[in-house]
Each structure stands twice: as C-alpha cells, then as structure tokens.
Amino acid sequence: MIYEGSRKGRRATAQAPLEKADLSSIPSAMLRDSQPGLPEISEMQAVRHFTRLSQKNFSIDTHFYPLGSCTMKYNPRACNTLASLPGLLARHPLAPETHSQGFMGCLYELQEILKTVTGMYAVSLTPAAGAQGEFAGVAMIRAYHDDRGDTARDEILVPDAAHGTNPASAVMCGYKTREIPTGDDGDIDVAALKSALGPQTAGIMLTNPSTVGVFERRIKEIAELVHDAGGLLYYDGANLNAILGKVRPGDMGFDVIHMNLHKTFSTPHGGGGPGAGPVGVSKRLEPYLPVPMVDFDGSDYLWLTEHERPQTMGRLSAFAGNAGVLLRAYVYARLLGREGMHRVAEFSTLNANYLLKRLMDAGFDAAYPDRRASHEFILTLKRQAKELGVNTMDFAKRLLDYGVHAPTTYFPLLVPECLLVEPTETEAKEELDNFVEIMMRINQEAETQPELVKQAPHTMPVRRLDDVRAARELDLAWRGD
C-alpha cells in the first residue's frame, strides 16, 4: 500500500512549484483546514511502487489473454506513440477550428472508415465506451419513435445471451426489457421472437456473431420480422472483430450499431478502459446522432453541434468523447488498411476454429459442437464439474498458474459452467497449441489431484480471495493503520 511508505513532510519536490503562492484572495472559511491526505512519498518511492505493482498484472504484453467477448489482441505501440505526439496532447478541446484541422481530419477519416466497414449511413464518434454507445443507440431509437408520435412502444427485446449492458442500457433509456431465449443450436428462438414482437416493441438488441460465438444465420428474417412489427434493430458491435470485411451490420438490416474500438480497433483496454463506442446509424436515424461530429466542406473540417443538428439525441460528454482513443483507433485502421480489415476477421476466425477443434479433439465439450466458431467459442465444463467436482472457476484459476489469463467465465449465463474463449488473430499457432496442452494437463490434474485445481492459483501474488468478506466487511479506502 502506497500509504505505508508515506511519511509526514516527504515529497517529490521537483513536481510542484518551488514556492507556495498566496491564496489570500479566497476567504479562509472556504479553504480546507487540513491537508488533503494524499500519500507523502519521494519520487523514487512512487516510481518503485507503481513499477512493482504493474508487475502484478497479467496483460496482453505479458500473457496470452483469451478473454471471450473482450478481444484482447495486440495493441500496436505506434498507436500510443502517434496519438501522443506533443502537439496532439497539448490541444485544448475548445481550441478553434483554425487550430484543429489536423486533429479533426483524423476524426473525419475515422468516421468514414467506420461507415465503410459497418455499412452504416453515418457515424458519430463521441460515445466513451460500448455501453455509452448502447445508450446513445437506444436513445436514438426512442427519439425516432417519439418523433413519429409512436410513443406506445415501451419495450426492448434482448436475447438471454445478451451482455448485461444491453438490458441495462435499455432501462437507462426508460424502456422495459424482455428476454428472448436462445435455441439449442445457438441461434435465436425465432418462434419466441415472433410471439414477443408487437406494438409495444421499440426494438431489439443483438450481437452477430452472438455472445455464444456463432453467427445468427436467420438474421435477415429476424430483421424483417422486427421491422414489420415497427421495431428497430440495434447491433452490439462487441463482436465486430469476427466479421470485419466479411459482412456488414448495415447489410444485415441493422438500424443502429455501436462499435467497441478498444476491441475491434485494438485501442488498449488500460486495466478497464478507456474505450470508445462510436455509433453508426441507417439513414432514418441519422438526424439523432449524438454531437459533436466532424464534417468536411471540401476544404475545411467543421464541428457539427446542436446548432447544425437540432434533432440530435444530445451530448454524452463534456467535449468530444475519448479523443485520444479515437486517434489510436485511427492509427490502427490506417496501419491495417483495407486488406488488413479482412484479415482481422479471417485470422481471428481461423484461430478460434482451430483452437475449438483441437480442444474438442482433446475431449472438451463445446457448447455448440455443430456450429462454426466465430472469433470465439464456448466450452462447457459441466461434465467436469459434475464428475470431478472441479468447476469452471477452478479451471480458470489454475490457468493462471500456467501463465495464461483465464477466458471469460460464467458468461453468457445460459450455458452452464462455460468458458468463453477468444484467442484473437494476433496469437500464433504455438500459443494456441500451448493452451490446448495446458487445458489437457489441468483436466488430468482435475482427475488425479482435484484439490490442486480447486485450490488454485498457487503461484500468483495472492491465493484465492475471499469475495464474500470483501462485500460484507467493506474496506474501500485506506484509513491509516
């Protein structure tokens, strides 16, 4: 803990002004009468502390990290370097357009690239992450219905496999949600969908390929059904990596889509963010896109705001969203170029199908053995859990001991004891082969020494943590020893 190295009067002296300026123009009653209680440490202590802390993380730069639904692929270092050029870092968000053409040019071109790969009519970059993109998208659906006076639609449909943000976002937009079951083949239960549709339907939120790792084959039919019922289709772009350059949400019939640039466009996950969740829309939703957006009049780039776009669903952040993340995505997109886009889908799909096949050959159970994997796939360890008493969590923790970050566990919830595995296109075959070997070894351990697996991990900085205590005896901030 950083505060343990704190000593009264210690400082990283070079980091603040050498003298303390006068504050007497502020009435003393408004000033604080105690120090703010930050750690008092030297510059070296800070550097040493955080360097050491960093070493306690698994990350893409150190470990295979097949966390399903999260697209943990290589983050090219150039994206960071080039988005961090001194001039770009120094630009104030409210600098006038005369001093923003370079920056705005990047955003504009990124909008165009995203339009092309998604097949949407227009794109706004401003949402800060996927969930904010979802919010923006559903809010646009609502604005659309409202503008048409179609105000009775109060329900958004979500598959039972949907990510938690989908229903949560719908609710933030004032909708109720209704779950649609997934069929045994991994596709949506279209009969159930049909019976759920009605005049109360505002829209449906889908991912395709879905969170169970397969491509929704009847998507065209679904789109027609929803449209016929007067609803709109929302595309959760979390899995766009699987189809980049292969098939486009716009062509599937979606009206609105968000992208997770921190997934498909490889901006860093940063230990939890920041991301960026641009939204793309079909023509009818175009007026509602969140502002600001960037336009180009043939010679200059211009900001589009509430003034130019009075029907906008509004603003989502104080400035223009996570600009630095957008720049990283722009650099990435330009590095890939048009051929690179195709390859992302091709090789992420190749890796997933290869890994799935090898794991099935090794005796693991796929949740949807008869389906092609998309860029990810689901294993179910319910057999192991039942027969050996070793569950998915145990496998996950044991993987850490072998130097692999665990795949996503227990999501989607409908598959019992599931592991959602997403290798991504940037991993080499050896890494996949290694994963198979490790999984086989753990399976063997589960058979012969189950306690070893159930007590895992054994080699991490801590052993398994007491989550119950964490929630019950809340300790959320250091308060001195």
Place this chain on the structure above:
Amino acid sequence: MIYEGSRKGRRATAQAPLEKADLSSIPSAMLRDSQPGLPEISEMQAVRHFTRLSQKNFSIDTHFYPLGSCTMKYNPRACNTLASLPGLLARHPLAPETHSQGFMGCLYELQEILKTVTGMYAVSLTPAAGAQGEFAGVAMIRAYHDDRGDTARDEILVPDAAHGTNPASAVMCGYKTREIPTGDDGDIDVAALKSALGPQTAGIMLTNPSTVGVFERRIKEIAELVHDAGGLLYYDGANLNAILGKVRPGDMGFDVIHMNLHKTFSTPHGGGGPGAGPVGVSKRLEPYLPVPMVDFDGSDYLWLTEHERPQTMGRLSAFAGNAGVLLRAYVYARLLGREGMHRVAEFSTLNANYLLKRLMDAGFDAAYPDRRASHEFILTLKRQAKELGVNTMDFAKRLLDYGVHAPTTYFPLLVPECLLVEPTETEAKEELDNFVEIMMRINQEAETQPELVKQAPHTMPVRRLDDVRAARELDLAWRGD
C-alpha cells in the same frame, strides 16, 4: 530465447517498407546469398518477449540496489523525457551550428556546472564513460610530459584499492603501473608512496573518497609529494557523489579528473551503460583536452575542434560522445541546482554512516571501524566465512531472495570477504532499516541453516549458475536447436 519463437516467413510487417526496393545497382557478387538470420517473429511476440525479459531484472525502479562504487540512485524520469524531445532526438550530429544552438547551449552550461563542482579549470564532455575519461586523462598527462620533453616518465602509480580500469587505462596509454599499498586505517601508505615516487613517475591515479569508502585525509601532502616528484595527479571521479559541494578535486590539488555522470549525475546505468565520463583539467593541461568542446562567444555557441585546439590529445568517438547522456545529466543538474549539489553529498553520506552504524550495532564487522564512512563503506564477512563457512558471495545471493540487490562483492580486493555498500541519498530510512533486518536474518540463517544461504538464491528465475561451465563450454550465440 527469442529464436524459439521464430518461424520462417513470420514478420512484424508494419515495421519495414511495404515493398522491397531494387538492389540491382549493386553487383550480385557483393550481395549476400543467404538471409541474415535474425529472428522472424510478430510484433506482439517481440513486445511480449522483451516485456517478460525485463521483468527478470533487478533495477533501481524495482529494488534497493546498494551496489558500492556504482551510485545506483534514482534516475529522474524527466531526464529521459526531456532529453528525448523529438527535436533533440532528430538532430544529426553533423548539423551546422546554426541548427545546434539549443543543443550546444545545454552542453556549454553543463561544462560550466562541472567546472564549478569540481574546481577544475576546463572541462571536455566527450569521453563516453569513466574508463574512457581515464584514458583521456592519462593521455593528457602523457602529452604534457611529452610536450616538455620529459619523456623518461613511464610509470603511473595506483593504489592497490584502485578500480581495475585505473591500471588498465594507464597501460592503454603506454604506461607501466606500480601499486601503492593502503594503510590499515584505509588511507594510502604515504611512506610507500614516497619510496615509489621518482623521476620515472608520470603521475598517480586516486579516488577520494577512495574505493575503501573513506576520505584520504593526507591528500594535500600526497599532492605535494607527487608534484614535487614531477608527477601529476589524476582523480577518478567515481566517488564524486560523496563530496559534491563539500570539497573539490581541483582544490585538493588534482590536475585532471574524470566524472561518471551515470553515477554522480544520475544518468541511467541502462543494464551496463551508456555512461559519460567528462574530463576536467587544471590550467596546465587545458590545451590537451579531447575535442570536440563547446565555446560561447557571447552570442553564439561554437564547436572547438582540432583546428582551434591543435594540442588536443585527440578525439575519442566519431561525434561528440554520448550526447544524450550529457543532456540527461544537464537536466539533472538543473533540477538539483546549487543547493541540490550539497544535499547529494550530505544525504548520501548520512545514509552510509547511518547504515554502517546500524550494521555494526547488529554485529557486523566494518573494514575500517574507526573511520567515518563516506557515501559508502565496507563490511568484511571474514568472520562468518571462517566460523560458519558462509562467505560474502553466499550473503550476496541470499540478499536477492529478500528482494535487495547485493552490494559490490570482492572489491576492493585488499579487504577479504568484503561487501562494498553504497545506499545513495535517494533511499529512505525505512529501506536502510529493512536492509539491516535482512542482513541480521541472513546472519541468523548462516548460523542455523547455512546450506540455505550457501544454496541461495532460491526465488530468482534461475538458481546459482555454473560460471566454470560458461567459460569452459563456450556458448556465446544461438546456433539453432
């Protein structure tokens, strides 16, 4: 091993031109007919490999590193950042002075700062490290004698405690060396010195404080003796950290000195370098300083080369030495400022004396118990080696298990079973207290379970390595599996 991840045809594609240009203007007989045999890996593999490798190092940023004689203190991050501003990195060494005033201004001011702290008459920044500074210094001594026709002087005196580079540098300058013994109190044996001095004496190389960690009290007398014998005094600046702002080599009577900017001025050690070893001289040696140097004519900075300085001992590198290291030292010096210089010596000395006292209180034997420590001090473990069979190397290796880099071992050679401990001024008291506790614990282990210590380390990526095999069955490069 990086080559283990290498596969034919794999590449970090973004890093080279997208196409291979024509080489047909070079006769094919001059071209190589095989690939150059570098590893073929993806960008992510490289990043992952080297990130992981880095984690296998102890470093100042991660560990207490009291490596005596090496001044492993905190390297302010700003020094790197500011020396790496894009404009500075892009500057070609042969850019004309019109495009170099900013850079040259830094060098010039650094020369001035170094003159001031050392009390020397003039400084040249060009030597690339301490040993090259030594070479330059001794070569100047030689040039001086030669210029006076005093050519019979063929011997350089070095204390037995001297660093290995001292005699090696003297020999590179064509001198013979003669060792002067150290007295029991840690000072030079002046009687022995007297008897060694003579018409063959070109000079003497000293550090003060010396490598045994004490201040040479009779330095004035020594200087007079050497000067009277017609010799010059060379100051090895490796220990300048101990006296910055307290006493100056120029005032002690030294004629020439090198500094290790990677020690005293905190430029990074980089896993073995680069360093910088500027030389300072008294007035009589000034004409011989290595070029290039920077001059200031009141309005512009100018290069001084062989043209302006015909008596120069010459050039030591293709351009102007380790310029980037010099810039880092310059930034450091400006951050410290004049007050900071004093504090370096004060607190490095405080830390060393405190640590020595606490270790002596804990029962360890100081090599020079009656002397003040300078910024470092020597423990001798000969008692432990004799009584417990646990030697200095064992202690050193066991320290690693406790997360502390070992002090310098077995140098200087004259103290048996020695540990040369240099905590530096940037370590906090807690860190020193922790070191004392660890040393006590190891001592206890040595008493109760000596094998534990003799087999150490136990927690590093490898156990003790077979040095004999390394030298006997030479494997110096990967040649395929």
Place this chain on the structure above:
Amino acid sequence: MPFIPHTEDDIEEMLAAIGVDNIDALFDEIPDELRCGELDAIPPGMSEMELSRLMQARARADGQPLCFIGAGAYDHHIPAAVWELTTRGEFYTAYTPYQAEASQGTLQLLYEYQSMMTALTGMDVSNASLYDGASALAEAVLMAVRANRKSKSKRVLVPRNLHPVYRKVAHTIVRNQQIELVEVAYDSGSGGIDRADLDRYRGEDYAALIIPQPNFFGVLEAVDELTDWAHANGMLAIAVVNPLAMAVLKPAGEWGEQGADICCGEGQPLGAPLASGGPYFGFLCSTQKLVRQMPGRIIGKTVDLDGKPGYALTLQAREQHIRRSKATSNICTNQGLMVTAATIHMSLMGSEGLQRVAAASHANSDKLTHALTSLPGVESLFDGPVFHERVVRLPIAANKALRALAAHNVLGGFDLSDDYPELGDAILVCATELRSEDDIESYRSKLERVIASQVETPCQLKPDW
C-alpha cells in the same frame, strides 16, 4: 500482414486440423447475399514509418498556441513519470480485473485511487471511475433520485452557473427516465447561486440540489449554506468539484452540517493531458450510506486463503453484468488507465504539491485578470471569490476578439456569449501554473492591439505601437 503471426505453414496445418480447404470456408454460415466485397473506400495499409510522417504533419497543422482556456479542461504540469509508468504494458494492455489473483496490480492501484479520492473530497467512498465529469454528474443525478428515500421526486435542482455542457449531458442521459433538471438562476453580482431564486423551491419535493465548486464562472459558492439548505429541504446535496480545487478548498464531505452526499467531477486536472478533450475520467464519491446505489466498479480490500491481504472487485451485485436491467448503471468499461495516471500523479504531487499547483494556478489567474483588466474597457465581471478562473468582459465583440487572438496563436478564453448572452461580450479565462509571466504579458499585449484595432474611438489607441 501486420500483427498477424501466421506463416503459410501454420495456415495449412490449421486448416487441415479444422478440416476445411481455405479460410473463407469458415464463414460458410454467413448467408451469401450478406457477404460484403472489397472495402474500397478504405485506403490501403501504411507502414508505421509512413503513418508517423502523416501524424506528425497532422499534429503540426494544429500548432501549439498559448492557451488561456479552461472551461473544464486545464493545462497542468504532469510529471514525466506519470505516463511513463501508466503506459507500461502491464497497465496499458490489461483489462478489467476479473481475475483478481492475476490483476493485483490494477486492483491495488484502484484501491489506492479510492483512498486518495476520498481523502481529497472528504467523502467516505469512491468508485473506480466513470467516463468523464459530465457523465459522472448524470450518474450522480440518477443515483440521487434512486437514493433519496425521503423524496419520491424525479426533479433535481441545477444551477445555471454549472458548466453548460454538463447540464446538457445530464439532461441527455436522465431525460428518458423522466427525470427533470430544474434551473436555478445565478446572482448577477457575485456570480454565485441566486439564493432568492433558490428559495422559491424551499419546502418542495426535489431529489437533490447540485452545488458546483467552483462554478463555471470560477466563482466559489457558499457551499456550507447551500448544503444545509438542501438537507433542510429533504434534498441530497450533489457536489460537482474540480479535484484540484479540493486540495485547497473545504472538501465536499465537510460542507455544512453533514457534508455533501455525493461528490463528482472531472478528474482531468489530476494527470490527464488536454488531448482534445479525452480520455479523461469522471470521479464519483459518496457517503458510506449510499454505497449500494453507486454506479461503476468498486474495489474492496479482503484476504486470501492464507489470510494475506488482497484486493478484488466488490459489490458487483450493483452492476450490469450481474444485475442486468436492475443495475445501478449500464457502465462496463470505464476509464481505468486515466485512473492509473491520476493515482500516480497524486502520489507524486502529494498533499503539499497539489496545494502548490492549485495555489500557483490561482495566483496566475489572478495575475492574468489584473493584466487584462488593466486594459481600457476590459472588466472583471463578478465580485464573488473565485478559484483559478474568471469571467472578464471585453469592450469589443468576444468572438471577434478571440478569433483575432487565435490568429496570433493565443487562445484567449472561452466565449460565454452563446451560453450566457446576458453577460454581453464575456469570456472565461484561466492561467494555470504552466503559464509564465511572459505568457501573460504576451496575452495582454496582443489583446491590447486587438482591442485597439477594433474599437472605433481612436483616442483609446495607445501611442507606443
């Protein structure tokens, strides 16, 4: 193939293992008519070298004007160590710490962040970040409406002197849940919340009162009275603060008798570069009582099987991945890396350092105000005490003046005339600790010329240039 490690041999072996002839066969479940062709509108790939050249040109195109705009994003010194450490791969390329044992670095750091933010704001608990200051305010409003047990109201009082975009964002985010933001006027003399206007809502059922400190004009509010007023009227007090200001001002947790209930704001001044507006991060703190209504990730300290301390995500039952449609918020990915930077930044600054930065920024803004108001016709608008930002009125059209200054590479401030037409040609100016006396003088002298060249009465022209 950039970033793809597959050799020809790999591909063949993998296809053989799967049992297909080519990669395209793996997409055979996608209906043919949906398959898209070439993405011709996307330019071909570039090498890193070519792209470096391009991005350098783009960066150069925007220049590096001297910046006196604040208005929610502040140009502070960021220690070199902050981003060198933050971009270490282990922080930069990890994700949300779902596997706690393999993420103790991020988790401990977030716990330390929570500790620092609560220390700075005087609140009990902090979450691990929201997107930015404006959306954090929206989440605070939603939280207050959920949390206020005494009130059934979906209305919240918002002062007009709160950042105009914050008000817009909050409105966008909360409106679909039928939450209403009701505007409270500001006092045209002091620039603070108009107490008389506020008193119109006395005794009415509102869920919360939003109290900015400082407000958008830089003016300091009478936070103690406002907080007490809110509580006396059954409302929660939501503080919206500049975290740097908290280093010197009374912390939100100490406002009035009981302290603010929720404290949120923009974390940017704590180590995030201006960078065109993001990524920054929103922070959100509250009293212990409200912790279960918090949106976003929260890290708790606990122990492992051996009783050794460790850190983990906690109270996850509030979150979308568990509670789905009943979650406190839809947020998932937050602004982790910015929090990493902020935590390192605060550690390097320490209490004293952060106070010095605040004081220096404040003093510089004072100097700037003096310099500007020394010009004929330029006046300072409000008489309430301010923190490090101030409204001045120009004798010429504000937008023209700012445009003319920009042409001289000075960003002179934020034009208030759009959002506050009642203020006339007013601009909001700020000089952080990074602006030197020379910078301020440069601004003053350029403004002097701009005014002179635009004011019609030539007698105001100074003769010496």
Place this chain on the structure above:
Amino acid sequence: MPFIPHTEDDIEEMLAAIGVDNIDALFDEIPDELRCGELDAIPPGMSEMELSRLMQARARADGQPLCFIGAGAYDHHIPAAVWELTTRGEFYTAYTPYQAEASQGTLQLLYEYQSMMTALTGMDVSNASLYDGASALAEAVLMAVRANRKSKSKRVLVPRNLHPVYRKVAHTIVRNQQIELVEVAYDSGSGGIDRADLDRYRGEDYAALIIPQPNFFGVLEAVDELTDWAHANGMLAIAVVNPLAMAVLKPAGEWGEQGADICCGEGQPLGAPLASGGPYFGFLCSTQKLVRQMPGRIIGKTVDLDGKPGYALTLQAREQHIRRSKATSNICTNQGLMVTAATIHMSLMGSEGLQRVAAASHANSDKLTHALTSLPGVESLFDGPVFHERVVRLPIAANKALRALAAHNVLGGFDLSDDYPELGDAILVCATELRSEDDIESYRSKLERVIASQVETPCQLKPDW
C-alpha cells in the same frame, strides 16, 4: 529537496543513531582548508515544469531541418515499440549484470544480441558492445596487434577512404602504445582502395589491414580480394561495416577464402536515434579463435544448479576488473541500453525487414543522386558500386552551398573538402528510407536555386523562378 526522501524526523533519528549533532559533522575528516563554499556559479534548482519549458525552447531552437547527411549516422525509422520497451525501468535503471540470477533479463537479451550480430556479420562471436564505431575500430586494432601470432608488427594498414574521424580516433587511442596506422590511398576513379598502392606493402610485416564496407564515400570495396590479400600477407583482416549494409551485402565472415578475422562498426543504424551523435554503440565480432583477445563484456549460456539454462558474464579474465593492467581493454561501462534497443529493433525488423530498409535507403540515395546530378554542373564522383551514400561534386563552393541550403532548412550533405581537398567541392549525400520523393525534390529544387544564385555565368539560370 528533490529526490531526497528524508523527513526532519528521519534526519534526527539517523544523526542520533550515528551519534553526531548534524550532518556536517560527518565530513569532519575532510581538512577544513579544503572545504568549499557555496557553488554560486550554478543556478538555483528548477522544478520539472520549468525545466520542461526550458528544454522545449532549446529543442525548438534547433529546428527540424530535412536531413541528407549520413557520414556515419543515419536517420532510420525506429519502431515505436523499441524505445517504449528499452526505457522500461527494469532495463533502464539496472546496471552491468554482476548478479546474474537477478539480471537474467539483461543477460539473456545480451546473449540474443550476440546471436543476432554474429548472424548478421557472419562472424563466430560478438561482444556485448563498445562505446561507438570509431572506438570499436581502435579496440579492433589493438586486438589485432595482440592477436596476430604471425606478426610482431605494431603497424596496421588503414585506407584513406575510411571515415576520417574513425582514423583520428583510432590514432588517438592506439598511438601511446606505439601502434602506427599507415595510410593506403584510394583509387580516384572507383573510390575504392587503390590496389596498386596497397601492393606496395605486399610481403611486409603488418598486423592487419582495415577494410571498410562500404567505405566513407559509400563505395563498395572488393572485400573478397582484399581479405585474401591480407591473409596472404600474414595480416589479419579487420572489417569495418555498416550493420544495416550487412543485411544485404556479403557478410564479413564470408569475405574471401577465410572471412574477415574481426568485424566492427557503428551500431547506430540498428535502432538508435540520431540524437546529436550519441549514445550509439560500437559492435565487435570476431572468429572463435580470437575470442580470448576480445575487449569488453561477453555473455555465455550455461546452466544453474538444477541444470536449467541461464546466462552469465563469461571470460571475465580478459577484463579490467579481474586482470587489471593485463586486461584486453580498460572498458567497463559499455553501451548496454543501446544494445537493448538494437536487439529489440532487430527482432522487430527481422531478416526481411532489415533488408527492405537497406534496399529502400539504397534506392532513395540512388534517386537523390539522379535528382542532384540532373542539375547542370553537379556530377557523381566515383564509378564504383555504392551502398546508400554517394559523393557528388558541386559547381560552386561546397561550404557555401551547404550553408545556403541550411538556411532553407535542408542539410544537404557532408562537406568533404576539409578531409579530401583533392576532391574539390565534393559532398557526401545520403537519403535513407525516411526521405520521401517530395523531400528529394525539395532538396533538388533548393539546390538548383542555390547554384543558380552563386554561379557567375547568368546563362545557366533557369528562367522559371
């Protein structure tokens, strides 16, 4: 106190433990008359913020001219990953790996470096770096004199077309050991070593012949014949090569019948920024036979107590810290961090990538030559094949032309007239892969103007500007 963590309490406790009253007492062994006073000539300390401003101004002052100078330092693309990884604290702030078990990161990396350098040069062994290319040559000369068992000579043949500063540095470093560098002329037609002049030394006792590839003029030498000539005459062959050139040219280890004995050079093109000339690094490779004569650190692969592979410094008996006055060199601190960068750079480039960089640089320099020699009076000087650098002669004074170009922010090349007055107004030009067609055209058109404005006969003026 920057970088000093001591609190007042710490100081008191520590002084008490030592048993002195104040810190100054710790210096009581220094004779009073030697104690120095205040260092008034040194300016007071600055904050990092102030210093950032200063250094930015310094960097700005030097501009970023378009660079066509090579002459030993080449402007190549360096992948962003290289320095992000190299400056990781664990590499940046470690020292020489004396404690092997706690330094496996650095040690394995150095072993990998040795592997790559030997693969690139075709030599058996490599050390772990020397200071720079010029001093590496000096060490190579010393090594050759020590190593050549057949010869007692302290004379070494050095071609005049070797980098002039390399010759100076080598002379400075070896002269005090009475080693003589004897100059061999170059052929004024081809620019390569003059075989007739060389043959004057046939059968004489010299320790070594130095063979540059390419030589300072960019011209490629007939390395096979030269190497064989050296061996036939009892001399060792010392190759001085550009390591980037080795990616495409015949490697030194394959020159002639037996290959070069020693191969050294400047490592800068492998990932070191231009950075005003340093830090770069010298590399030194040799045949297995000569390994015990090598200067500098060498890393060997070995095993630990469990038989697990590991890496350690080896053959230390050659080094100053063991052998002292009998060491192969005085070098201690070398250029470790630059080697770290180079190793990462070579890994990212791979064989194919490095070849492409070499080829692109070569092609660009060809284009540059064509562009320049299209101007009236500008001619290419030598007819030997070149690698990525070339001598052109100008119709006007070279120094004036370069000065005029610099005024237009073009660094037009290296002025050869000082070192090679016999060549007239010759300059050495280079365009690496980083120079675009536009850059080259920009140079051409500016040179056109410069020439036109300085040539006296006005009829040569082009009319269109």
